[in-house]
Amino acid sequence: MAGNGVASIGECMIELSGQEGPSWRMGFAGDTFNTLWALHALSGDRPATYVSAFGDDPFSQGQIGFFAENGIGIGKSPVISGARPGLYAITLTGSERSFTYWRGDAAARQLASDPAALAKNLENQALVYFSGITLAILDDAARKTLLAAVAGARAAGSLVAFDPNYRPRLWHSPEAARAAILDALAVTDIALPTFPDEQMLFGDTAPQATAQRLARLVGEVVVKNGEEPALIAEKGAMQPVPAVHVAAPVDTTGAGDSFNGGYLAARLAGHAPAEAALRAHRVAAAVVQVRGALAPFETLRAAFED
Template identity: 85%
Template sequence: MTANGIASIGECMLELSGQAGPNWRMGFAGDTFNTLWALHALSPERPATYVSAFGDDPFSRDQIGFFAQNGIGIGNSPVIAGARPGLYAITLTGAERAFTYWRSDAAARQLASDPVALEKSLENQALVYFSGITLAILDNAARKILLAAIATARSTGSLVAFDPNYRPRLWQSRETAQAAILEALAVADIALPTFPDEQMLFADETPQATAERLGKLVGEVVVKNGEQPALIAMNGEAQTVEAVHVATPVDTTGAGDSFNGGYLAARLAGHAPADAARRAHKVAAAVVQVRGALAPFETLRAAFDS
């Protein structure tokens, strides 16, 4: 059987976005889910699986129902009695987002609790995607199980993409994050970092320094940098691709994740890296103009094809 699917591994939370007070709007989001959402919008012919662990409370059931309504399955992800999803709220200063989390006992922390189920969820995938947030919510033993399952999928032909997405609050120490992220890069074919994260974590002085450092570890690297150009490093060659100018961004939550979804969908469809990054910028520019991390499929498709 040809591997045709797309799997993304991590934590999808309940999301509060919009305005504080009685007008909060509740959705579902999380970096790896946001990327899968865009990927699925842009590659609808590929079976899409969100690999995580879920609870059995009404919110977990709603979340799984929301995925299903939108054509996204959960593979062999465990559903754990008594567990529940995490929650985060977005507060904005202008369009720049900050997050408050309630997630320390979320079901997703058990996503590697059944190694056999995890490996099964990663079978027959053309693409396996995960992030530094996926690593940050796991303990050491669970991280090892996850990376082993990803390495197995890669050895059977899956392309592996990884966004380090550094969230200092989720890690015990910067050194732990550095070590785990380097281990993840060792099993990745495509790395999709954001420059300010890499600057914080590895003290890179410029996006070029990030691209050079990661280019020695991974064959294909795209460094995002907000409204600044993205930098592609592939096989020792560097290219820059200008972002789209957005006059009035509303909420930058999910911009990087949606960029990744656009980039990977384009690469899976056979577009060259620079063309993929141009499409990804357009997708991300559409996402910064909506509140919350997810934009409607039609909005994403129109941006990708424009």
């Protein structure tokens, strides 16, 4: 039976964001953690677990401590001797960002190394969330272990949400990405794709094509498309939900991830998909007005309830 908690599976990295001059600010972020951050902020007293694998170095210790300070646990995620977290740096041109990564030997690639611990982390969760990046950092065997654990949680009553979040550099080939994403969609209740990603990987000509294709596989689909309306496909119908325009965005890092967190928090609270998307757009608009991927909890809550 599903419980009250929320769990997100993936890789949280060290984030370096540029400041004025040669200085850099260090934080912690990654697509599935960014979503959990927003989901946790907006979900009241639901226990939050970030499911990954961690090193035993000072940066990993700092990462786990940062989670704990903000009410997020790691459950039974393995802590691996000699391993360390991945790293990325954000550079900005105006508000648009680009990323440089150092993550080839990141501890998170071993998140499925203990199948029993992984399955235990997904027990008694109201919601389990993961992404295409979660899939991409794993080898084939680990990917199968992950999807088996997710399927087990779903069979036990957990709602499963998935963002395909296609990043070409993480995959050996588009064919491998397509196959893995289709396997993930087979155990998914809510799909949260981004149209440009789907266009790149599957050749969709418009958000409606993405929604139609995925609606044949998943009961609830929300196609994100930047500042364009999100498109909801559910129960045979489609509904666009306008985005919130931000005249002068500061940093678009984490906007889509935070949309996901806002949408899932609203759905868990009982809001209908269209209302959930409206709230999610407001959350994403708040996030692009701060630097880095993680907005303060108070900022997220104010946007969600506005």
